[in-house]
Amino acid sequence: MRRPLSNGEFDIIKTLFAPLSKEANGSFNLTDDAALLATGEYVVTKDLIVGGVHFLEKDPLDLVARKLLRVNLSDLAAKGARPVGYFLGCVWPKAIKQDAIARFAAGLAVDQDLFRIALFGGDTTRHRAAGAPLTLSATLFGTPHRQGMLTRSGASVGDDLYVTGTIGDAGLGLAALEKRETFSKLDRDYLTARYRLPDPRLVIGGALAGHASAALDVSDGLLADAVHLAAESGVSLIIDAERIPLSEAAGLWLAKQADRNASLAALASFGDDYEILFTAPASMRRAVDMASKVSKTRVRRIGQATKGEGVTLLDMDRNVIETEQGGYDHFA
């Protein structure tokens, strides 16, 4: 009724995953059914990534592992939290080889060291259906900033609207990987790296706690996530399209497009940016500047919160650019 004896599953956990617990207190080195988190307040987030949806099935597995951690770390960053550890769920394709799992675990190890987190537990299993893709889940937890957790709902009318880093790179990187757009080798490498390996803005996230009034990470697209922030805060957000920060590569791409406004709207709709979109009162401009300097993270003021609802994108003549604000929708 059960398959023949093999210690494959337990061996994989013992040899590849247990060392990732780093003997963290309460992880029991992954030898127990549950972990025990020490007394504290915890910020917790859970994001899934699926082969063929959030990453390409030929993507190197160490990068996939790092992307899994980083999309979740990005959520903690936008909440101003300091990451502590994570729980991992892996459903491997039927034909997975142990060395592929080892490469995945090696990717986890790299980012665990970089972001100082440890694996506290999880579950690993395998699809029986041929062709079912690698499906990954991570639940990350961290401690909130002493000033409290940043939420989506704190923006007030009159607040400035900011975004970190640059917008649209990951979408262009995906287009390059899918051969829908062509770039110079240098730009292609930069853009595909932005797609494959987002850079969670943890340092500035922590620095913004107590200064920003609302924040979230840009994963569905700048416009779509602005819609979320506006809705939860009960404000309208006005965004100057020309102030949206672009990388050199995205700027070059934009210069070549026939319809500049539509292309700016496209860059603001791609998703996978993993930057922080946030608001702060005008009285906080110096504090935001300081947070940017201390964290060595670019911040651009791109608009403001006004009375009303929804998000409006304005061109250089203050005319409204028509946009689709739904962002990426897995059920569309």
Added chain:
Amino acid sequence: MRRPLSNGEFDIIKTLFAPLSKEANGSFNLTDDAALLATGEYVVTKDLIVGGVHFLEKDPLDLVARKLLRVNLSDLAAKGARPVGYFLGCVWPKAIKQDAIARFAAGLAVDQDLFRIALFGGDTTRHRAAGAPLTLSATLFGTPHRQGMLTRSGASVGDDLYVTGTIGDAGLGLAALEKRETFSKLDRDYLTARYRLPDPRLVIGGALAGHASAALDVSDGLLADAVHLAAESGVSLIIDAERIPLSEAAGLWLAKQADRNASLAALASFGDDYEILFTAPASMRRAVDMASKVSKTRVRRIGQATKGEGVTLLDMDRNVIETEQGGYDHFA
């Protein structure tokens, strides 16, 4: 580059999942990127279930939802913890319909009420690959008993070995569903229910905290999980096959088998029992009896811990029954 505007994903979260947050403090009604857990010590566990692996693809989705919660609740039960809430990850098949998701959410609602837990966050997406099965992940958290969390590693030489409930039912239920075994209608209904809807032993789990020396839940099979407990505690476990508690249905099945010992070993290897296997010093026999009475949960003493390692199954003449102790292995 992105698909056309639709609010499907956000609608599903808002209408079907947000109400499951029950406005729990820190859940933000699922409107934020992360949840904020109040100050406390937390026991955390994460189990995946996958269509075609842990449940049958034709299983009713409300029962699948409840099984997802229950396999995780069982882990908390075995640790003596009181469940508080969970994070949910769903990857739906490509062709999923919204009413199927609604049925799934209805199943969650039933067990949330039964076990007094709330949904604190998560992620939902959809496979692009046709034929890729429903893949579910839940991270459950609870508060440890004031006596501390039960672990796998606390058993000592001389301790008694116990198990709750009955063993082997779920495996026979799966065999019935897969038409590998036939039963009377009454027995079939009982056994398949045991497979589809495990009963997490939360009440006795809490009652055992401070009395049991080690515990874990039986998910891989009684023998395989006994191997885990023995290994983590550094003891050998001797189990009397004839003392393994069986339901009436399993007893009837056993009586019809040609090789009684091999069939007892099979029942002890099926998995999916979600009972608690635990040890306690002989001085705790009255306390264990009391815990059983107070929680109205059957407990059977089935063996003891001795010096050495591994697990030995003895027949009624105290001869060793040859067994495969690997249990269910997803990588076999």
